[in-house]
Amino acid sequence: MNKIVVSAIIAIAAIAGNGADCNAGTISKNKTKKVSTFFSKVLNGENASYNCNDKIKPEDVANARNAVWACWRNAVLATNEEKLLAPFATNEPRDTGYWRLPEHLEENALMPYYFIKKGEQPKDGYPLFLYMHGSGEKNREWEAGIRLCSSYDDAPSLHFIPQIPNGFGELYRWAIQSKQWAWEKLLRLAFVNDSIDANRIYFYGISEGGYGSQRLASFYADYLAGAGPMAGGEPLKNAPMENLANIAFSLRTGEQDYGFARNAMTYNAAQTIDSLSKKYPGLYNHFIELVPKKGHSIDYEKTTPWLKQHTRNAHPTYFYWEDYDMYGRHRTGFYNLKVNETSRNNDEERSCYEMSIEDNTINLTVQNVTYTTTQLIYNIPMFFAKNYAPATKGNVTIYLSEKLFDFTKPVKVIVNGNEAFNGKVTPTLKAMAESCAEFFDPERVFPAEITVDIK
Numbered sequence: 001m002n003k004i005v006v007s008a009i010i011a012i013a014a015i016a017g018n019g020a021d022c023n024a025g026t027i028s029k030n031k032t033k034k035v036s037t038f039f040s041k042v043l044n045g046e047n048a049s050y051n052c053n054d055k056i057k058p059e060d061v062a063n064a065r066n067a068v069w070a071c072w073r074n075a076v077l078a079t080n081e082e083k084l085l086a087p088f089a090t091n092e093p094r095d096t097g098y099w100r101l102p103e104h105l106e107e108n109a110l111m112p113y114y115f116i117k118k119g120e121q122p123k124d125g126y127p128l129f130l131y132m133h134g135s136g137e138k139n140r141e142w143e144a145g146i147r148l149c150s151s152y153d154d155a156p157s158l159h160f161i162p163q164i165p166n167g168f169g170e171l172y173r174w175a176i177q178s179k180q181w182a183w184e185k186l187l188r189l190a191f192v193n194d195s196i197d198a199n200r201i202y203f204y205g206i207s208e209g210g211y212g213s214q215r216l217a218s219f220y221a222d223y224l225a226g227a228g229p230m231a232g233g234e235p236l237k238n239a240p241m242e243n244l245a246n247i248a249f250s251l252r253t254g255e256q257d258y259g260f261a262r263n264a265m266t267y268n269a270a271q272t273i274d275s276l277s278k279k280y281p282g283l284y285n286h287f288i289e290l291v292p293k294k295g296h297s298i299d300y301e302k303t304t305p306w307l308k309q310h311t312r313n314a315h316p317t318y319f320y321w322e323d324y325d326m327y328g329r330h331r332t333g334f335y336n337l338k339v340n341e342t343s344r345n346n347d348e349e350r351s352c353y354e355m356s357i358e359d360n361t362i363n364l365t366v367q368n369v370t371y372t373t374t375q376l377i378y379n380i381p382m383f384f385a386k387n388y389a390p391a392t393k394g395n396v397t398i399y400l401s402e403k404l405f406d407f408t409k410p411v412k413v414i415v416n417g418n419e420a421f422n423g424k425v426t427p428t429l430k431a432m433a434e435s436c437a438e439f440f441d442p443e444r445v446f447p448a449e450i451t452v453d454i455k
Contacts, residue, residue, distance in 0.1 A: 032067060039072050061447045085097040127156070129307075130203045131161045132208070132212045133161075180326070213232070215234060217247070229250075242322055248306070251289075258295075263290055350369050352388070392455065397449050400446060401446055
């Protein structure tokens with residue numbers, strides 16, 4: 001993804017355990033040195049590329065992946081930055097962590113956080129919840145957050161509970177670019193932490209945190225097992241529901257929560273995702289509720305126990321990605337797709353990528369969409385119509401996993417109904433290194449890649 005970087009700052013703590021051996025398996029010491037150097041450049045904010053195209057035998061893919069991930073993990077642990085504090089149990093004295101957000105994204109932004117644990121660590125690691133508080137006085141909201149997170153019946157679990165750094169205006173938003181930097185850092189550190197289950201990460205929040213977690217759910221769906229905004233409700237232009245295929249999504253708002261039409265927005269989200277779940281059975285798992293006779297204050301205890309039942313599918317055979325900008329920034333990749341050249345013709349358009357995979361064949365449909373406002377509420381655009389047109393330009397890289405593809409057979413790629421590729425693909429160290437740097441995700445160190453034009 002498009003990285004948001006900042007100059008290295010002094011490390012204060014780390015909890016990820018001992019470094020692994022990135023010389024293990026079938027990769028030579030010289031090659032792993034090149035991989036490690038590439039990763040160090042990426043983490044330092046350089047626009048680096050991995051230029052060696054060393055081939056890997058299909059039977060060696062697993063060992064090579066382990067070695068590449070170990071190189072990445074060691075590079076992350078060696079980066080001079082503020083790491084995660086060790087989590088504390090709810091009955092232990094609190095320790096406060098601090099992350100300094102990049103000055104060029106938000107001035108004077110020191111983000112305090114609590115990191116709590118509940119129950120004993122499961123075999124595959126703890127589920128991790130990111131909680132975002134509401135927009136009241138920030139100290140009061142933060143303290144309420146730790147009480148709530150401690151009380152939910154979701155043990156065993158970890159909860160990362162930040163406080164908004166600057167409590168005024170546009171800066172009191174959980175999805176602006178400075179916060180995107182923080183959440184990508186949280187994901188990056190969580191993925192190299194042996195005590196966290198990489199396939200059970202969830203975003204949730206209340207009120208302003210509900211708006212933020214709904215937007216972030218659509219933006220970062222490929223990283224999440226689920227998301228649970230509460231007492232919120234976004235206009236769907238800000239959080240396209242189509243992106244939520246393959247994750248669990250909960251949205252609970254008071255039936256009488258009329259402020260900023262939160263109840264109407266929640267009802268619209270329910271109608272939209274119900275329609276999607278009928279069209280794509282089993283892909284849009286959701287729990288949306290307008291809580292009867294409730295206003296802005298509802299019972300909050302149902303969300304995290306429901307979410308934690310669900311595990312991420314990092315290798316879906318279907319996804320839809322509406323590539324939208326969030327506070328002026330686009331992702332550069334989603335699941336196994338990386339955009340090298342956008343299909344958008346202007347900033348008013350968004351590119352939409354719909355991919356399905358079956359029998360070594362990839363079907364990719366790329367369209368551009370524009371929004372037309374159909375209704376204003378409080379003079380705010382709330383309801384929209386979408387207008388689609390086929391994309392006629394662009395370039396993408398599709399990464400391939402051996403979990404979905406047989407590398408001993410030809411792979412076919414169909415783009416907008418036309419054959420764009422048909423042939424065998426060879427696993428390479430380049431694909432593994434560059435996909436690892438793009439997604440920093442142990443589940444998405446892809447062994448092969450195909451690059452195609454959109455026509």
